Amino acid sequence: MTELVTGTGGPTAADPAAGKQGAEPSIAKVSQWSDIRHRFFANKLAVVGLAIIALLILTAIFAPLLAPHDPLQQDLNATLQSPGGAHLLGTDALGRDQLSRLIFGSRIAVIVGLASILVALSIGILLGAMAGYFGRWVDTVIMRTADIFFAFPLLIGAIVIILLMGRGVLPVVLSLGIFQWATFARLLRSQILSVREMDFVHAAQALGASRGRIIRKHILPNSMTSVLVYGTSNVGIAIVAEASLSYLGVGVDPEVAEWGNMISAGRGFMGVKDFMWTYPSIAIVITALGFILLGNGLRDAFDPKLR
């Protein structure tokens, strides 16, 4: 008789939650992606940061559709026009539409920012992981090399590379990447060093997990969060550095629609035609803030204790 009666009262496999009523509270699980996602989206500033970045990326992707004019097209009859009318943000000394140049400038920002950080992360993660995991002479060699790159302030080092390679997007990307990998390598290495000694890694070893598995499933996930946070923040730094280089005349080509170039061009007209440099400045500030907020938001989402 009893075999025919199922699911009355007690918990069944199909509905384990029912059995939990009135039982002991379950112990909280270790942070998982859903927890992290929740914490991130509950943080208003973080969401603002994400929105700004999303806006930036969309502007960059859809620039040709958004821009009213060709950013490179000169109109010598309409130079230095104040904002209004056909040119919402005015024109520069060669009659190019500032709004279009601003919009297309986001392309350079996004490309250079993301690409240079990708370069830095690729090198940095690889070398940092090797240094952290293999230790001994591998560690020493890699860390001394990192020290050498650390010795160059970012702009100075980038200028050196650009002097060698010439101006342009590629040299800027490479030079910024080359002088930022060391930060990530050092960071990842120290994270690995501390995670390596933690008990859950020893436990995994004791249970017979292979080295590869330990690295993939235990060490890396726990070491990477700081790197991700830093990486995000550093995109903002890279974008500012790139604009600075262009402003100084050692960045991308001066003709290219780019925020640093625009500010540099506007410098001579300070006090008379301020619109030339104020709009790209605003763009840079909003972008930088976006990455700062995003970076902070990620950091708080991954480890709320740090607040």
Next chain:
Amino acid sequence: MTSLEMAPSNAEPDGAAPLLEVRDLHVEFKVRDSVTKAVNGVNYSVSAGETLAVLGESGSGKSVTAQAIMGILDSPPGRISKGEIFFQGQDILSLPESERRKLRGAKMAMIFQDALSSLNPVLSVGYQLGEMFRAHQGLSRKDAKAKAIELMDRVRIPAAKERVGDYPHQFSGGMRQRIMIAMALALEPDLIIADEPTTALDVTVQAQVMDLLAELQREYNMGLILITHDLGVVADVADKIAVMYAGRIVETAPIHELYKRPAHPYTRGLLDSIPRLDQKGHELYAIKGLPPNLQQIPPGCAFNPRCNKAQDICRTDVPPLVPVTERDGAELVGRGSACHFWKETIHG
């Protein structure tokens, strides 16, 4: 563990006030919207030369009570919402902070659990010991240093003179704890509160530290409150014990009485959880359930969700701490239990 000869308890001569009296103390922590009730009506007292052990799990409120006595509660979130504390007959909660500060270190001192984090890592041990003398007695640096060396000798730290300039991280765990003890008794206070003094130490070192503490207490005739979660540690040293749960005292008794005849299901549960050599082959016992969420303490007796013997009344009425008597009503000195059914627990 070495068995100490227990000093006869200096139970207060009739009429004389105890050294410390805590009356109906309530402490709560208010963080944004939630209120955590850490201490909910605690009463206990200690006399000179007496050792009171306060036993409980993490979250039972034992440390918070001690911090309230010392006046070192984290004050924006924490506050004493009700109750009185009398020290040497004086209501110290009504004292201004400047007066309370003078008591701290000089008349009542505290020993913390983790000596490594409780000592300032960038100041030398001699400096931190000497601080007591410089701040309270106005001694010069030289004199304070000499006193520091004396103290280190007293707690048997070898080569005190050479090591007085060393830093906390250069000492072993046991020695650091001795330094903490030295700091506490530097000015020969009347009351010492030791908050889990041996929890962070190895078992062998635990014994040494407890021996030292007991010896010093006898020598200076201090009142000692020993806070712990470890029943074994206090057996040799304490005169009486108060068991805490969810911010309330659930049982009080002279120490050996408690072990022999507990009068509260929680205490019984704790005693039953101790693994015994003569129980080989049996599954280890553990009190079911988890410690209560202090933001939502269960109504009635806070222990009811975990108690095998809980009845309806346990879920509605908070049991008061009542005197525990023999079956025939004869008085049992110093015994109390906060359980509706204490009679069944002690008398079976």
Next chain:
Amino acid sequence: MGRYVVRRLGQLIVVVLGATLILFACLFVLPGDPVGQIAGSDKARDPAVIEQLHEQYGLDKPLVVQYGTYVGKLVTGDLGTDYTQSRPVSEILAPKLGNTAKLAVFAIVLDVIIGVSVGVVAAMRRYSIWDVSATFATTLAIGVPSIVLGMILQRFFVVELNWFPLIADDSFKSMVLPAVTLAIIDAALVAQLARSTMLEVLRADYVKTAVAKGLPRRTVLFRHILRNSVIPVVTYLGISFGTLLGGAIITETIFNWNGIGLALIQAIQQNNNPIIVGVVTISVAVFVVLNLVVDLLYAALDPRIRLA
């Protein structure tokens, strides 16, 4: 402590050698004239100058010898000769380095005063209006890069209000705006660091102990709380100083401040190779030395490091 110093010196030498190797390799070994790329490849280089360079740097000798000579000269402070002015590079750059240093010192002083006080107040009055506005202000300050901040300050205080001279001279007045530009961003970072460090220290067990010992508030604040909070802040300031000395290129360019950063940009525009290399070398050297000083300072302040 001694062993620590020796170890760090050893690392320093390795780093310096490595960095000079990079500099050397980049600029003197690669075929072709790297600097010509900036000038524009259609401009023919003056062959006499090329020959002079070859002679000066012994480019006809084997690489190792060249490198050796190069390093040897560096050690003695010889950075070569500027060929537009025929003066030693070090002579030209020394006063400019001095100017940059003045700016850096001024900026650091502002950093300390503003940054530390904001950070400490924010930490001690956590969650209050001071704390919230400090966090807001510092985040904003960090988000506005020097390039933008410099332009804005110049626009208002020079062009509009005319409080400061447009053409920078050696006067104190000319120093103010560039120093403030540098300081605002850095002070914001210092404030955030000071705040988070102090919050950690305020929560520390040893602070509880100090209070439990009945020490007076002032003693607890200065001897225990602040003493422990300064360590990360001081080390950060040291590194910051090194970065500033390395040439606050953007700021100097915006305000026409005659420091090594501006010298670098001008040299690039003029294809003045020795100056370029000279500035980069000084920048790296200063940074490396300052990092060493910071490490030593850290060890001096924290016994856990020096007595590991």
